Amino acid sequence: MNASDKKNAKILVFSTDKISDPAIDMAGLLKLYYPVKVYTIAIPCSSAVKSRWIMHAYEKGFDGVFIAADGSDCPYDESCTEKTGLIVAKTQELMKQKDMDPARLRMSAVCSVCSEAFVRQMKSFNEYLSKSA
Amino acid sequence: MQEAKREATFDALVVGGGIAGCEAALNIANNGYTVLLVEKDLSIGGKMILLSKVFPTLDCGACITTPKVSEIARHTNINIFTGSEVKNISLNGKHKFKASVLKNPRYVIEEDCTGCQLCEEACPVNVPDQYQYGMVGRKAAYIPFTIASPRVAAIDIENCTLCGACERVCPTKCIDFTQEKEVWAVSVKTVILATGFHLFDPLRMPRYGFGSYKNVITSMQMERHLAPTRPFHTVLRPGDGKLPDRIAYVLCTGSRDASVGNPICSQICCMYSIKQAQLLMGALPMADVTIYYIDIRAFGKGFNEFYEQAIGMGVNFIKGKIGKITEKENGNLILRYEDVSSGKLQEAEHDLVVLSVGVLPNQDSQIFFSDRSLQEDAHHFIRQPDSLLNPAKTSIEGVFVAGTATGPMDIPDSILSAGAASAEAISYIIQS
């Protein structure tokens, strides 16, 4: 195991095709480095994430899950933020039942140009997860 | 050599296969009309396909050009003539143009060539590679460059010794020295001129020493240095192969300069220099990059932010035009300038100097119209008689213009103007 493994928690990001994934792309374009064990699965809208997917990720060894939500920019509907919030609340309930730290699930709106915000989020999340691990 | 005669009919003729010509051809073809695209070079893609990355997004030039280029190459509505020249265009009544196109022999049967490069390996000749601006050699049997379209070999007959080595190794027997010039008589309904621009030749400014000082290069040469298909294995001084660490950019070489006959601003040099500076900071983290400028023209969408980003990265910006350059014995260069903001004459030593050369008109399209009906503007670009409302129209009805043929432009502007030209051409065809 090398040093980078110790610092880096495994994080799964659910991004959205039209809004937050472009921001993550731009983070790379601008060489704003973020922890190396961040993996992204892009879906159409953040309010489509199922709790079972998140729980599955923990089961398989992810330390944290981050939902890069559309926020008010969502091309589908303004209710997106609210709906995504409900998913998070529901999943965190499930996590508590299983004695897991609910803070291992985070959500934040990432607009299509919010690369820096995304990177900040990843760094702080990674720090939190590495510490608590 | 003899010339064979052929005939063909298309809806539109697009002259010039640079990014503007490609975009225009594609737009027209996508709406169901047939296009003949004539390019005088061996590959389409123009100057853009040779660029490293493009400002202000820093996408690689190839990543943006190649999909367009290959889409064109495959398009059933588009025919491409590379290595070909339009000789004459005449008007045969409304919506009827007759063009005479000279197709130069490639000495390779395009359809049969697989681009395997065996001929290139076999060819014994080595001459300066024009696509690397002479910084490295190439063979007389060669594929123009890695991402050329068509990616097919060609024989440079002027430098060929006719030794036959290429023919012996060619697995598909596609090399054919019996090819001759072909003249095509083409009938079309509309013409789009996308003849592009020329770069200023810095040999015209002896005080910068280009040509005699080997470590003074043009920005296009630097562009090649930074491209993935670079001439050297990394950025090196052409004079002696040393890693450069103090690089200077001389802006307005041949632009905004009445003393060389080009008083206008070339619109792209500031930005491409800033882009190259950013790329150099990445490629050579130890290097200092200084940009000598008169005014920084970072005017487009995201440009000023890009300029400020370069300042943030540590690129030096000095207001002052370089007066003269002298060479030291070790190949380093002394740049003499007035640091305008302090009002003092300064001399700075750099080990590589990049001349950010300007944009000059390509006056080729003037000769297509033998009756001289195609008007020029004061700077010898194609005149836009109604530049505000019909920017793609020329002085000849049915002949439209796209890209830098009307003046200096960056890539986004070229693409927009090509869009405009194709919109006009489509309605012109619809009305016929």
Added chain:
Amino acid sequence: MSKRIGVYICRCGGNISDYVDVDKVKGAIEKEKDVVLTKTTMFACADANQKEMEKDIQENDLDDVIVASCSPKLHLTTFRAVTVRAGLNKFNYYHANIREQVSWAHSDDKPGATENAIRVVKAAIAKMRHAKPLKPIKIHSKKAVAVLGAGVAGMRAAIALAAMDCEVYLIERNHFVGGHTAQWEELFNSEETGKNVISRLFHELLLYKNITIYTGAQVIENAGHIGDFMLKVRVEPAYIDEIPDPLEIKKAIEVCPVEVPDSFNFNLTQRKAIYRNNPEEFPEKTVIDIKNCTRCGECEKVCKSINFSQKEKIITLHAGTVLFATGFDPYTPRENEFGYSRISNVITLPQFMRLIALCDKKLIYKGKEVNKIAYVYCVGSRQPDGENKYCSRYCCTAAIFTSINVRKKYRNIANYHFTRGVRTYGKQEVYYNESLRMGDVYLQSFDHELPVVYQKGNKTLVKINDILTEQRELELEADLVVLVTSMVPREDQSTASLFKLPKGRDKFLKEIHMKLRPVETVIDGITIAGTCQGPMNIAESVNSSLSASAKAFSYISKGELELEPIVASINKNLCSWCNACYEACPFDAINKVDEGSKSYAVINNSICKGCGMCLPVCPYDAIELITYSNREIEEMIDMLAKD
């Protein structure tokens, strides 16, 4: 079921291979189940490689193809086309992003990046094991375009589209067309005046029977989608019957007691609550500004055509595509920004341009003749402290061109330009040259140290640390200070929000890609043109508007459009109609079906946009989104998580 999957790993000319050990990635996935072909390539997108892929697909009888390279936003469609040419369905293609999200994002950690890339590609393989060919959903598209905004860009687009035989609805918020161009007299890069340009466009518009102009009109609702946008448009009446008696109207204007600042002259002058179009504006009509009208009834007494019973109308339009040309607002300086609104002789460039139009022989402002004019550049753009970091592109040339005209029009004018570096790009340099030769004085400040406009007694002074004069502090007493204001996005963005158009960092509407798709937005079927996208001059606006017209035309020219078949699907065996998904769907795409005693939900495929909002709300997990099924996502997670 076993599949035959081919994987291509792109070096991207070093963009990827400089940081990711591409050969290691290849080695790691070669032995994955179902993978029958693995290749690395310098440029996957190059034509030669595309041809090679086609050949590979056919020769190796591949079922699915994966290219691991740049972001799918760039080349997903490119490679889908390759698979289609080789005889596969485009949904048997997957684009794994190992550039933006791997090699570039982690170029500080090469082994880590390589590891990451391996996982990403393996996840892609896992997903493709379940890929099935899908048929696109075909929809009819209306050969009609709604053009929003009748400034120069919108009008020109309307003409271009009408010439391509489209039905065009030109919708303008104001009662008159022409936008800001109507307000300018002389225009740079041209011999024409704004009036000429607008008049030429308007009269050309009238020639087309397939153009309908709505003025005083605003889109208030948008339903539908590409192919058929259903727009509700509110049209404000003029409160005057058609073709009134000109004399009566003249009288009506005279008797109107209400005076309000005339926005056409940027509030330099006043107009009545009943007012005519300016000579530069069209259509030629008179309207009542109902917001400011006091209903005193004076006008009704002198003019029979006044008709307050006219009602605003709501009309419904169907358009296959929408072209946005909603324009810009000139920047309004903050209170006391360079003395604005505090010092009486500080005005903005647009105001100054109107002032010139209004002053004939002598340049008079507030009763005093103006000789010495100071122009302060970059007001509202390139702000060191403010939000607007962008350069507004047109203002240098506009200010210089105006200053030349002032010199030509009036006697004894001296111009002083307080700049931050003159940006008269391209041929516009000629104006800068001309102005210098006329003797205009240019001063330049550092970007972080702006000139100061202040008052001393009754003098207005401008002071600058001039970098052209060895950074000396120089001062000028000016008769008039003109703030060269930038272009900013429209303050009222309600229409853009209706269509959910994204904005860039500069808050202007954002295109998908400056070079690849410069006039398209991420919202299918909506194009943008002109200054709603960013600062531009007239010629540039028109270029973009023609470009957008060509693009808009291509959406609707064939009468039919193909939509992605990515929609939700409901397993009716698991469903027992609880209403949750119906509530969650923002598009009303879910209907209830009763089958005997059982009720369940079904999806209307042509309405479903595939957002997936219904997925997590189902208590029975009966809904899956095509290509995002539980199996696909969870197996991807398995591969990403695997050590």
Added chain:
Amino acid sequence: MTAINSELAKELNEFGTFDFSACYNCGNCTAVCSLTTEDESFPRNMLRYSMVGLENDIKVSLKPWLCYYCGDCSTYCPQNAYPGELMMTLRRWLTSRYDWTGLSGLLYKSAVWNIFAFLLVAAGVIVYAAFNSFDLAEIMHGGHLFEMIAIAGVFAAILFPNIIRMWYFTIIKAGIKAPVKLYLKPIGSFFVHMFTQKRTLSCNDNKFRWFEHFILVIGYLSLLFITVFLNWFETQSLFINLLGYFVSAVVFIVTFHFIFERIRKTKEISKFSQPSDWLFVIWLFLMGITAFLVRLFIDLNILEHNIWLYLVHLIILAQWALLIVPFGKWTHFLYRSFAMYFQKIITDHSGFSGN
């Protein structure tokens, strides 16, 4: 804080320059100039001062005199702003500022005044001749006396005070307090500069121009010496006689070439000619050729019957001595030499006080 003043640019235009306002401040002129140094950078700053009206900064500056007008700045100016021509104009303008009589500026700016002054002097000579009943010997004697008085008078009354003013502006007002020894040290090089103008040699120009100037200066000074002190027109010495022929020939041949160049306008320096430039070269030429002819007529013994020739010579001489030398371009030669001298003092002083 300095007020921007556009009036200066207008005034300078009366002294001859034009188009310098086209300057967009790229600094190319300063960078191509081979005489400019880090401490003494020009000409761009002079253009800039002229543009924004920093009158006083120009008045106290010696830079206009440090320029020898090789023309490179104008040749390579990307805006065709002719910085070299502005430097020439500033020299004229400075001359008018140094001149306490104010006549210098008047003559530079106004052609009418020029003609009037020249006619006045000519009339004076003719009146004087008439007064002496056109007696050749008497007039020649008076002429010779006049030469000596004029030289001494012009120096004492005009040039010397003007040099003092120049010193006051450029040293005292510029705030330089140099001890006397700094004044003594460069005296030697002052004379060398004055007679050889050797600084021209570092100009990016051909050596021929310097050589021409050099022999012109030597020729002119020798002619002055020969006619005034050796009394060429009355001497019997064959050597002096021949020397006089030689140097006067040198003067008119070189000046003829200058005039020719100004007509051809091929070189940057000769592209623009103001009245003062024409007057200088033409009068020098006329002086040379008339002096040559006068002596020739004496030797051929026909001057007695052609007294007009001597009168023409005397008129030219008087105009030269009373107008061109004190107020015209001749002063440039003097001021330039002093500028070099003062500059040396300033440099030494700054080195001195800097240590």
Added chain:
Amino acid sequence: MEVEKGQTYKYLREKYEIPVEVKEQLKNYTKIKKAILDALRDHEMTIAQISELLSLSRHEVVYYLMSLIKYGFVQAGELDEMDEYYMYKRLK
């Protein structure tokens, strides 16, 4: 005239005179190529060293050496101690 495929150069040879400069250039290149490859036979060298050994200007060495790298005869190695010049080695 019937021309055999794969032998068409013979056809053109009869119709077209190859310029002397072209032949000269080929000779020159072959000579320099051999000299550089010989120089690199036993040890790696920098451009400066090759230039000295072959009495060729450094600029010319850069041009020819880079052509040889392009066609796979030579490879760039490590930087020299001063981090200024690369060492080049022969392949095969």
